[in-house]
Amino acid sequence: MNSKTKVLLAEDEISLGMIVQESLESRDFEVLLCANGDIAWEKYKASKPDILVLDVMMPKKDGFTLAEQIRKIDPFTPIIFLTSKGQTEDVVKGFGQGGNDYIRKPFSMEELIVRINAQLDRKLIKNQQRDWLELGEFEFHPTRQLLKLGEKESPLTARESQLLEILLENSNDITDRSLILTRIWGADDFFNARSMDVFITKLRKKLQDDPNIQILNVRGYGYKLVC
Structure with missing residues (x-):
């Protein structure tokens, strides 16, 4: 039985996406890498990941739009946004669209992993608290x-x-x-x-x-x- 944590990573910058994917897989995560928001939506529906890491600026469907679409049917799966945007209004919009965390580019892999694990820990606590x-x-x-x-x-x-x-x-x-x-x-x-x-x-x-x-x-x- 596969017990690896499943991360859906949506990043249109292919080289960055592959680096993040390889780094996460080396730490025993399972990573579904998607090059645009449309592919990410289809992968999400088919795979039910444990956490989503979404680039904000993507072709076909941006990260904010994708998060909003996901939140209509799934209020629980954690979402972390990746972005080069640094304006306060963008951060506010990200949380307003259902994001749980926000990382500005460039970022270190250690920072991303710490933030992923923090969101997964919170999700576990919430699931344990969810009773009847x-x-x-x-x-x-x-x-x-x-x-x-x-x-x-x-x-x-x-x-x-x-x-x-x-x-x-x-x-x-x-x-x-x-x-x-x-x-x-x-x-x-x-x-x-x-x-x-x-x-x-x-x-x-x-x-x-x-x-x-x-x-x-x-x-x-x-x-x-x-x-």
């Missing part, structure tokens, strides 16, 4: 894979729990089918889509004791958890 999540009349524990209604606890399978967690992260909004399929099943294809539909049906049955919770099928787009 509210879901209508239910409580949901993603790590223990349990649904609780009053004193009654119902176990979930790993995929049921993953699917419910993604829907809950984006509750009362549409969750893209392709995003779910790539994050949980690894590919957006017909057979995986049929499998996902089966799991949606199972979740609906397990949540039916609260009539205010619905998982709606938004044709052509995905699903919407209403709670």
